[in-house]
Amino acid sequence: MQAYLDCNATTQPLPEVIDAMASCMRERWANPSSVHRAGVEARHAMELSREQVARLIGCAPRSVTFTSGGTEAAQRVILGAVAARTDRPAIATSALEHSAVRELAQSLESRGTTVHWLRHRPDGVIDLDALDALLAEHGASISVLSLMWANNETGVLQPIRDVAARCRASGVVMHTDAVQWVGREATEWSTLGIDALTCSAHKLHGPKGVGAIAMRAGAAIESILPGGPQELGRRAGTENVAGIVGFGMAAEAARTWLVNEAATAPCRSLIATLERALLAAIPDAIVNAAASPRLWNTSSIAFPGLEAEAILLLLSERGVAASAGAACSSGSLEPSPVLRAMGLPDPVAHGTIRLSVSRSTTAGEIDHATRVIPACIERLRLSSSASVRGSR
Ligand code: PLP
Numbered sequence: 001m002q003a004y005l006d007c008n009a010t011t012q013p014l015p016e017v018i019d020a021m022a023s024c025m026r027e028r029w030a031n032p033s034s035v036h037r038a039g040v041e042a043r044h045a046m047e048l049s050r051e052q053v054a055r056l057i058g059c060a061p062r063s064v065t066f067t068s069g070g071t072e073a074a075q076r077v078i079l080g081a082v083a084a085r086t087d088r089p090a091i092a093t094s095a096l097e098h099s100a101v102r103e104l105a106q107s108l109e110s111r112g113t114t115v116h117w118l119r120h121r122p123d124g125v126i127d128l129d130a131l132d133a134l135l136a137e138h139g140a141s142i143s144v145l146s147l148m149w150a151n152n153e154t155g156v157l158q159p160i161r162d163v164a165a166r167c168r169a170s171g172v173v174m175h176t177d178a179v180q181w182v183g184r185e186a187t188e189w190s191t192l193g194i195d196a197l198t199c200s201a202h203k204l205h206g207p208k209g210v211g212a213i214a215m216r217a218g219a220a221i222e223s224i225l226p227g228g229p230q231e232l233g234r235r236a237g238t239e240n241v242a243g244i245v246g247f248g249m250a251a252e253a254a255r256t257w258l259v260n261e262a263a264t265a266p267c268r269s270l271i272a273t274l275e276r277a278l279l280a281a282i283p284d285a286i287v288n289a290a291a292s293p294r295l296w297n298t299s300s301i302a303f304p305g306l307e308a309e310a311i312l313l314l315l316s317e318r319g320v321a322a323s324a325g326a327a328c329s330s331g332s333l334e335p336s337p338v339l340r341a342m343g344l345p346d347p348v349a350h351g352t353i354r355l356s357v358s359r360s361t362t363a364g365e366i367d368h369a370t371r372v373i374p375a376c377i378e379r380l381r382l383s384s385s386a387s388v389r390g391s392r
Contacts, residue, residue: 002319003365003372007203008152008180008298008356009323013246014205014253021207021246032241033230042241049248056251057182057197059189059214065234066244069211070179070200071100074146076235077196077213078104080221081144081173082113088143090114092134092172095341096124096156101146101177102337116142123292124156124342131166139170143220148177149197153338153354154289155180155298164193173220179203179211183254184297184358195219201243205360206250210243257359267359268296274355274366275299281374286348288339302344302352303377306384308335311353314376320369322353 004012028045030038047061054061067073078101082091093105095117109115116138119130126147135142145167147158160176167174175196178187182197183204189197196219200211215221215234227236257263275287278301288300303311308324315322324336335349344352355369 001364001368002321003361003368004321005355005357005361005365005369006321006323007358007361008354010202010208011205011358012360013202013207014250016253017206017246017249020249021242024242024245028241028245032239033228046239046241046244049244049251052248052252052255053212054214056255057187057189057199057212057214062232063189063214063217065213065215065231066239066247067198067211067213067235068209068240069202070098070177070198071211073198073200073211073213074098074100074175074177074179075104076224077173077175077198077215077221078144078146079224081175081195081219082108083224084220084222085143085173088141088172090116090138090141090143092116092118092142092145094118094120094126094147096120096151096338097146097148098152098177098179099337101148105146114141118145118147120341122343124151124154124289125292126158126163128159128162128166131163135166135170135172139172142170142172144173144175146175146177148179149181150178150184150295150298151338152180153298153336154292154300154342155295155356156289157181157293157295160194161192167195168193180295180298183251183258184295186258189214196221201247201250204250204254205358207243207246210240210247212247254359263359266363267357267361270357270361270363270366271297271299271355274369275301277370278373281370282377285377288342288344288348288352297357299355300339300352301355302348303380304345304347304351306351306377306380308351308353310380311351311376314380315353315372318372318376320372320376322355324353 028042030042032043050061054064105115119127164174174194178197179200182199195216197214202208223234225236286302339349
Protein backbone atom coordinates (compact mmCIF):
# COMPACT_ATOMS: atom_id res chain seq x y z
CA MET A 1 0.00 0.00 0.00
CA GLN A 2 1.25 3.48 -0.86
CA ALA A 3 -0.02 6.81 0.43
CA TYR A 4 0.93 9.87 -1.58
CA LEU A 5 0.57 12.74 0.89
CA ASP A 6 2.70 15.30 -0.91
CA CYS A 7 0.07 17.02 -3.03
CA ASN A 8 1.35 20.53 -2.23
CA ALA A 9 4.58 19.57 -4.01
CA THR A 10 2.68 18.31 -7.02
CA THR A 11 -0.38 16.28 -8.00
CA GLN A 12 -0.80 13.42 -10.41
CA PRO A 13 -1.96 14.55 -13.87
CA LEU A 14 -5.47 13.30 -14.67
CA PRO A 15 -5.74 10.68 -17.45
CA GLU A 16 -7.82 13.11 -19.55
CA VAL A 17 -5.10 15.74 -19.14
CA ILE A 18 -2.46 13.31 -20.42
CA ASP A 19 -4.66 12.26 -23.35
CA ALA A 20 -5.49 15.84 -24.31
CA MET A 21 -1.82 16.83 -24.20
CA ALA A 22 -0.71 13.83 -26.25
CA SER A 23 -3.31 14.45 -28.92
CA CYS A 24 -2.45 18.16 -28.92
CA MET A 25 1.21 17.34 -29.55
CA ARG A 26 0.23 14.91 -32.33
CA GLU A 27 -2.41 17.05 -34.01
CA ARG A 28 -2.13 20.66 -32.81
CA TRP A 29 1.61 21.15 -32.91
CA ALA A 30 1.64 24.21 -35.16
CA ASN A 31 2.66 27.62 -33.86
CA PRO A 32 -0.51 29.28 -32.53
CA SER A 33 0.66 32.63 -33.92
CA SER A 34 0.80 31.29 -37.50
CA VAL A 35 -1.96 32.43 -39.83
CA HIS A 36 -2.34 29.12 -41.67
CA ARG A 37 -5.05 26.65 -40.78
CA ALA A 38 -2.90 24.46 -38.54
CA GLY A 39 -1.81 27.55 -36.59
CA VAL A 40 -5.39 28.71 -36.21
CA GLU A 41 -6.39 25.26 -34.89
CA ALA A 42 -3.61 25.36 -32.31
CA ARG A 43 -4.76 28.85 -31.31
CA HIS A 44 -8.34 27.65 -30.94
CA ALA A 45 -7.23 24.83 -28.66
CA MET A 46 -5.33 27.35 -26.55
CA GLU A 47 -8.21 29.81 -26.41
CA LEU A 48 -10.59 27.07 -25.28
CA SER A 49 -8.18 26.38 -22.42
CA ARG A 50 -8.03 30.07 -21.58
CA GLU A 51 -11.81 30.00 -21.21
CA GLN A 52 -11.61 26.93 -18.97
CA VAL A 53 -8.97 28.48 -16.71
CA ALA A 54 -10.87 31.78 -16.61
CA ARG A 55 -14.04 29.92 -15.62
CA LEU A 56 -12.23 28.25 -12.73
CA ILE A 57 -11.04 31.63 -11.46
CA GLY A 58 -14.27 33.44 -12.31
CA CYS A 59 -12.65 36.08 -14.51
CA ALA A 60 -12.90 36.98 -18.21
CA PRO A 61 -10.74 34.92 -20.59
CA ARG A 62 -8.99 38.12 -21.72
CA SER A 63 -7.73 38.58 -18.16
CA VAL A 64 -5.74 35.31 -18.30
CA THR A 65 -2.08 35.22 -19.37
CA PHE A 66 -0.34 31.85 -19.56
CA THR A 67 3.17 31.49 -18.15
CA SER A 68 5.69 28.73 -17.52
CA GLY A 69 4.34 28.17 -14.00
CA GLY A 70 3.57 29.75 -10.66
CA THR A 71 7.08 31.10 -10.14
CA GLU A 72 7.21 32.99 -13.41
CA ALA A 73 3.64 34.21 -12.98
CA ALA A 74 4.27 35.74 -9.54
CA GLN A 75 7.59 37.28 -10.56
CA ARG A 76 6.10 38.79 -13.72
CA VAL A 77 3.39 40.49 -11.69
CA ILE A 78 5.73 41.85 -9.02
CA LEU A 79 8.45 43.03 -11.40
CA GLY A 80 5.80 44.33 -13.83
CA ALA A 81 4.20 46.42 -11.08
CA VAL A 82 7.58 47.77 -10.00
CA ALA A 83 8.34 48.69 -13.63
CA ALA A 84 4.95 50.38 -14.07
CA ARG A 85 5.27 52.61 -11.00
CA THR A 86 8.73 54.11 -10.87
CA ASP A 87 7.24 56.83 -8.64
CA ARG A 88 6.60 54.09 -6.02
CA PRO A 89 9.98 52.43 -5.49
CA ALA A 90 9.07 50.14 -2.56
CA ILE A 91 7.26 46.78 -2.38
CA ALA A 92 5.58 44.87 0.46
CA THR A 93 5.36 41.15 1.09
CA SER A 94 5.56 38.64 3.92
CA ALA A 95 8.31 36.39 5.21
CA LEU A 96 5.83 33.50 4.92
CA GLU A 97 5.74 33.51 1.11
CA HIS A 98 6.86 30.67 -1.12
CA SER A 99 10.48 31.12 -2.21
CA ALA A 100 9.22 32.25 -5.65
CA VAL A 101 8.14 35.52 -4.05
CA ARG A 102 10.27 35.66 -0.90
CA GLU A 103 13.55 35.20 -2.69
CA LEU A 104 12.62 37.67 -5.41
CA ALA A 105 11.90 40.24 -2.68
CA GLN A 106 15.19 39.43 -0.94
CA SER A 107 17.06 39.77 -4.20
CA LEU A 108 15.41 43.16 -4.92
CA GLU A 109 16.20 44.25 -1.37
CA SER A 110 19.85 43.30 -1.75
CA ARG A 111 19.97 45.56 -4.82
CA GLY A 112 18.53 48.58 -3.02
CA THR A 113 14.72 48.23 -3.26
CA THR A 114 12.88 48.98 -0.02
CA VAL A 115 10.92 45.88 0.98
CA HIS A 116 8.35 46.23 3.74
CA TRP A 117 8.03 42.80 5.38
CA LEU A 118 4.46 42.53 6.60
CA ARG A 119 4.00 41.71 10.26
CA HIS A 120 2.11 38.53 11.06
CA ARG A 121 0.61 37.14 14.23
CA PRO A 122 2.12 34.01 15.82
CA ASP A 123 -0.60 31.95 14.10
CA GLY A 124 0.85 32.90 10.70
CA VAL A 125 -1.94 35.31 9.72
CA ILE A 126 -1.07 38.85 8.62
CA ASP A 127 -1.59 41.53 11.26
CA LEU A 128 -4.12 43.92 9.68
CA ASP A 129 -3.54 46.68 12.26
CA ALA A 130 0.16 46.64 11.44
CA LEU A 131 -0.74 46.72 7.73
CA ASP A 132 -2.95 49.79 8.31
CA ALA A 133 -0.07 51.52 10.05
CA LEU A 134 2.35 50.55 7.27
CA LEU A 135 0.08 51.82 4.51
CA ALA A 136 -0.68 55.05 6.40
CA GLU A 137 3.02 55.79 6.66
CA HIS A 138 4.48 54.30 3.48
CA GLY A 139 1.53 53.42 1.21
CA ALA A 140 2.31 56.21 -1.26
CA SER A 141 5.76 54.76 -1.97
CA ILE A 142 4.68 51.10 -2.41
CA SER A 143 4.00 49.85 -5.94
CA VAL A 144 2.89 46.30 -5.15
CA LEU A 145 1.91 44.17 -2.17
CA SER A 146 2.22 40.42 -2.67
CA LEU A 147 0.56 38.08 -0.21
CA MET A 148 -0.05 34.38 -0.73
CA TRP A 149 -3.59 33.10 -0.30
CA ALA A 150 -2.86 29.65 1.17
CA ASN A 151 0.53 28.77 2.59
CA ASN A 152 2.18 25.80 0.90
CA GLU A 153 3.72 24.51 4.15
CA THR A 154 1.05 25.13 6.76
CA GLY A 155 -2.10 25.71 4.72
CA VAL A 156 -2.70 28.95 6.68
CA LEU A 157 -5.09 31.25 4.81
CA GLN A 158 -4.62 34.99 4.57
CA PRO A 159 -7.48 37.54 4.63
CA ILE A 160 -7.01 38.40 0.99
CA ARG A 161 -10.15 40.53 0.59
CA ASP A 162 -9.33 42.65 3.66
CA VAL A 163 -5.80 43.23 2.45
CA ALA A 164 -7.04 44.02 -1.07
CA ALA A 165 -9.45 46.69 0.22
CA ARG A 166 -6.60 48.37 2.08
CA CYS A 167 -4.30 48.23 -0.95
CA ARG A 168 -6.98 49.71 -3.17
CA ALA A 169 -7.45 52.64 -0.81
CA SER A 170 -3.70 53.32 -0.96
CA GLY A 171 -3.29 52.86 -4.72
CA VAL A 172 -1.06 49.81 -4.17
CA VAL A 173 -1.25 46.94 -6.69
CA MET A 174 -2.32 43.79 -4.85
CA HIS A 175 -1.09 40.38 -6.02
CA THR A 176 -1.96 37.07 -4.45
CA ASP A 177 0.02 33.89 -5.04
CA ALA A 178 -2.94 31.51 -5.18
CA VAL A 179 -0.96 28.46 -6.34
CA GLN A 180 -2.18 26.29 -3.46
CA TRP A 181 -5.69 27.71 -3.43
CA VAL A 182 -6.94 27.58 -7.01
CA GLY A 183 -8.64 24.26 -7.77
CA ARG A 184 -9.02 23.38 -4.08
CA GLU A 185 -11.45 26.10 -3.13
CA ALA A 186 -13.76 28.22 -5.24
CA THR A 187 -12.16 31.40 -6.55
CA GLU A 188 -14.60 34.24 -7.09
CA TRP A 189 -12.47 36.81 -8.89
CA SER A 190 -15.14 39.52 -8.93
CA THR A 191 -15.42 39.51 -5.12
CA LEU A 192 -11.70 39.69 -4.39
CA GLY A 193 -10.85 43.27 -5.31
CA ILE A 194 -7.29 42.32 -6.21
CA ASP A 195 -5.23 43.34 -9.23
CA ALA A 196 -3.57 40.02 -9.98
CA LEU A 197 -3.75 36.38 -8.97
CA THR A 198 -1.31 33.66 -9.99
CA CYS A 199 -1.72 29.89 -10.13
CA SER A 200 -0.06 26.74 -11.42
CA ALA A 201 -1.47 23.75 -13.31
CA HIS A 202 0.52 21.02 -11.58
CA LYS A 203 -1.11 21.68 -8.19
CA LEU A 204 -4.53 20.84 -9.62
CA HIS A 205 -3.80 17.60 -11.48
CA GLY A 206 -2.48 19.36 -14.56
CA PRO A 207 1.01 19.35 -16.10
CA LYS A 208 4.15 20.97 -14.72
CA GLY A 209 5.65 23.99 -16.43
CA VAL A 210 2.45 25.93 -17.06
CA GLY A 211 0.77 28.58 -14.94
CA ALA A 212 -1.43 31.61 -15.31
CA ILE A 213 -1.86 35.19 -14.24
CA ALA A 214 -5.36 36.63 -13.88
CA MET A 215 -5.06 40.39 -14.10
CA ARG A 216 -7.54 43.22 -13.66
CA ALA A 217 -7.93 45.29 -16.82
CA GLY A 218 -6.03 48.53 -16.37
CA ALA A 219 -3.89 47.25 -13.47
CA ALA A 220 -0.54 49.06 -13.28
CA ILE A 221 1.49 46.01 -14.30
CA GLU A 222 3.83 46.19 -17.28
CA SER A 223 5.09 43.40 -19.45
CA ILE A 224 8.68 42.86 -18.37
CA LEU A 225 10.09 40.85 -21.28
CA PRO A 226 10.29 42.52 -24.67
CA GLY A 227 9.74 40.17 -27.61
CA GLY A 228 6.90 38.73 -29.66
CA PRO A 229 3.27 39.83 -29.35
CA GLN A 230 2.01 36.59 -27.77
CA GLU A 231 -0.50 36.67 -24.93
CA LEU A 232 -1.76 40.12 -26.00
CA GLY A 233 1.76 41.47 -25.63
CA ARG A 234 1.85 40.55 -21.93
CA ARG A 235 4.22 37.60 -22.25
CA ALA A 236 6.53 37.20 -25.20
CA GLY A 237 7.49 33.73 -26.39
CA THR A 238 5.78 30.91 -28.26
CA GLU A 239 3.19 29.37 -25.99
CA ASN A 240 3.39 25.86 -24.53
CA VAL A 241 0.22 24.81 -26.33
CA ALA A 242 0.10 21.22 -25.07
CA GLY A 243 0.75 22.35 -21.49
CA ILE A 244 -1.94 24.99 -21.78
CA VAL A 245 -4.40 22.44 -23.17
CA GLY A 246 -3.60 20.15 -20.21
CA PHE A 247 -4.11 23.08 -17.84
CA GLY A 248 -7.50 23.77 -19.41
CA MET A 249 -8.61 20.14 -18.94
CA ALA A 250 -7.40 20.15 -15.33
CA ALA A 251 -9.14 23.47 -14.64
CA GLU A 252 -12.42 22.19 -16.02
CA ALA A 253 -12.20 19.01 -13.93
CA ALA A 254 -11.42 21.04 -10.80
CA ARG A 255 -14.34 23.39 -11.44
CA THR A 256 -16.74 20.49 -11.90
CA TRP A 257 -15.48 18.94 -8.67
CA LEU A 258 -15.73 22.20 -6.71
CA VAL A 259 -19.42 22.65 -7.48
CA ASN A 260 -20.24 19.07 -6.47
CA GLU A 261 -20.65 19.13 -2.71
CA ALA A 262 -21.11 15.37 -2.52
CA ALA A 263 -17.62 15.02 -4.01
CA THR A 264 -15.86 17.78 -2.06
CA ALA A 265 -17.26 16.98 1.41
CA PRO A 266 -15.40 13.67 1.97
CA CYS A 267 -12.10 15.21 0.80
CA ARG A 268 -12.43 18.10 3.21
CA SER A 269 -12.31 15.75 6.20
CA LEU A 270 -9.31 13.63 5.11
CA ILE A 271 -6.59 15.71 6.75
CA ALA A 272 -8.68 16.44 9.84
CA THR A 273 -9.21 12.69 10.30
CA LEU A 274 -5.51 11.99 9.93
CA GLU A 275 -4.54 14.78 12.33
CA ARG A 276 -6.96 13.52 14.97
CA ALA A 277 -5.61 9.98 14.67
CA LEU A 278 -1.97 11.11 14.86
CA LEU A 279 -2.55 13.38 17.85
CA ALA A 280 -4.28 10.51 19.64
CA ALA A 281 -1.51 8.01 18.85
CA ILE A 282 1.49 10.31 19.42
CA PRO A 283 0.91 12.37 22.57
CA ASP A 284 3.65 14.98 22.02
CA ALA A 285 2.82 15.62 18.34
CA ILE A 286 1.93 19.24 17.57
CA VAL A 287 -0.14 20.51 14.65
CA ASN A 288 1.42 23.83 13.65
CA ALA A 289 -1.01 26.74 13.24
CA ALA A 290 -3.79 24.41 14.43
CA ALA A 291 -6.05 27.29 15.45
CA SER A 292 -5.56 29.34 12.27
CA PRO A 293 -7.88 29.31 9.28
CA ARG A 294 -6.29 26.63 7.07
CA LEU A 295 -6.78 25.03 3.69
CA TRP A 296 -8.51 21.67 4.12
CA ASN A 297 -5.74 19.71 2.41
CA THR A 298 -2.61 20.58 4.44
CA SER A 299 -1.21 19.55 7.79
CA SER A 300 2.09 20.78 9.18
CA ILE A 301 2.75 18.40 12.04
CA ALA A 302 5.74 18.36 14.39
CA PHE A 303 7.34 15.50 16.27
CA PRO A 304 9.62 17.51 18.57
CA GLY A 305 13.14 16.23 19.01
CA LEU A 306 13.20 14.21 15.77
CA GLU A 307 14.67 15.28 12.44
CA ALA A 308 12.16 15.65 9.61
CA GLU A 309 14.58 14.07 7.11
CA ALA A 310 14.85 10.89 9.17
CA ILE A 311 11.07 10.71 9.49
CA LEU A 312 10.56 11.20 5.76
CA LEU A 313 13.08 8.53 4.81
CA LEU A 314 11.48 5.95 7.08
CA LEU A 315 7.99 6.91 5.92
CA SER A 316 9.11 6.58 2.32
CA GLU A 317 10.47 3.06 3.00
CA ARG A 318 7.04 2.16 4.38
CA GLY A 319 5.07 3.62 1.52
CA VAL A 320 4.14 7.08 2.75
CA ALA A 321 5.28 10.04 0.64
CA ALA A 322 5.37 13.33 2.54
CA SER A 323 7.73 16.27 2.73
CA ALA A 324 9.47 18.64 5.12
CA GLY A 325 9.16 22.35 4.69
CA ALA A 326 8.99 23.32 1.02
CA ALA A 327 9.61 20.56 -1.52
CA CYS A 328 12.16 22.75 -3.27
CA SER A 329 14.33 22.85 -0.13
CA SER A 330 14.48 19.07 0.30
CA GLY A 331 18.02 17.95 0.88
CA SER A 332 18.63 20.91 3.15
CA LEU A 333 18.83 20.33 6.90
CA GLU A 334 17.77 23.87 7.72
CA PRO A 335 14.19 24.21 8.92
CA SER A 336 12.11 26.10 6.42
CA PRO A 337 12.17 29.93 6.51
CA VAL A 338 8.38 29.83 6.86
CA LEU A 339 8.46 27.79 10.08
CA ARG A 340 11.27 30.01 11.34
CA ALA A 341 9.29 33.15 10.53
CA MET A 342 6.38 31.71 12.50
CA GLY A 343 8.69 31.58 15.49
CA LEU A 344 8.56 27.82 16.05
CA PRO A 345 11.25 26.63 18.47
CA ASP A 346 14.08 24.73 16.76
CA PRO A 347 13.14 21.23 18.02
CA VAL A 348 9.60 21.74 16.68
CA ALA A 349 10.67 23.23 13.33
CA HIS A 350 13.29 20.50 12.80
CA GLY A 351 10.76 17.77 13.51
CA THR A 352 7.99 19.15 11.29
CA ILE A 353 6.70 17.27 8.28
CA ARG A 354 4.03 18.34 5.81
CA LEU A 355 1.16 16.05 4.89
CA SER A 356 -0.91 17.29 1.97
CA VAL A 357 -3.75 15.61 0.12
CA SER A 358 -5.80 16.29 -2.98
CA ARG A 359 -9.21 15.31 -4.22
CA SER A 360 -7.75 12.06 -5.51
CA THR A 361 -6.46 10.96 -2.10
CA THR A 362 -8.38 7.93 -0.83
CA ALA A 363 -9.57 6.97 2.64
CA GLY A 364 -7.35 3.88 2.23
CA GLU A 365 -4.26 6.09 1.88
CA ILE A 366 -5.24 7.97 5.03
CA ASP A 367 -5.72 4.65 6.90
CA HIS A 368 -2.31 3.50 5.75
CA ALA A 369 -0.69 6.74 6.94
CA THR A 370 -2.55 6.49 10.24
CA ARG A 371 -0.94 3.11 10.85
CA VAL A 372 2.53 3.83 9.47
CA ILE A 373 3.31 7.28 10.89
CA PRO A 374 2.96 6.43 14.61
CA ALA A 375 5.00 3.24 14.11
CA CYS A 376 7.79 5.22 12.40
CA ILE A 377 7.81 7.91 15.08
CA GLU A 378 8.01 5.26 17.80
CA ARG A 379 10.87 3.50 16.06
CA LEU A 380 12.83 6.75 15.59
CA ARG A 381 12.26 7.73 19.21
CA LEU A 382 13.52 4.33 20.39
CA SER A 383 16.61 4.52 18.20
CA SER A 384 17.39 8.10 19.23
CA SER A 385 17.06 7.25 22.94
CA ALA A 386 19.24 4.15 22.39
CA SER A 387 21.90 6.27 20.70
CA VAL A 388 21.78 8.83 23.56
CA ARG A 389 22.27 5.92 26.05
CA GLY A 390 25.06 4.51 23.88
CA SER A 391 26.92 7.81 23.83
CA ARG A 392 26.92 8.17 27.62
N1 PLP B 1 3.74 29.54 -4.99
C1 PLP B 1 3.41 28.56 -4.14
C2 PLP B 1 2.57 28.88 -2.95
C3 PLP B 1 3.83 27.24 -4.38
O1 PLP B 1 3.49 26.28 -3.52
C4 PLP B 1 4.60 26.98 -5.53
C5 PLP B 1 5.10 25.61 -5.81
O2 PLP B 1 5.25 24.82 -4.92
C6 PLP B 1 4.92 28.05 -6.39
C7 PLP B 1 4.47 29.30 -6.08
C8 PLP B 1 5.72 27.82 -7.63
O3 PLP B 1 4.94 27.25 -8.63
P1 PLP B 1 5.63 26.49 -9.88
O4 PLP B 1 6.15 25.21 -9.33
O5 PLP B 1 4.54 26.28 -10.86
O6 PLP B 1 6.68 27.42 -10.38
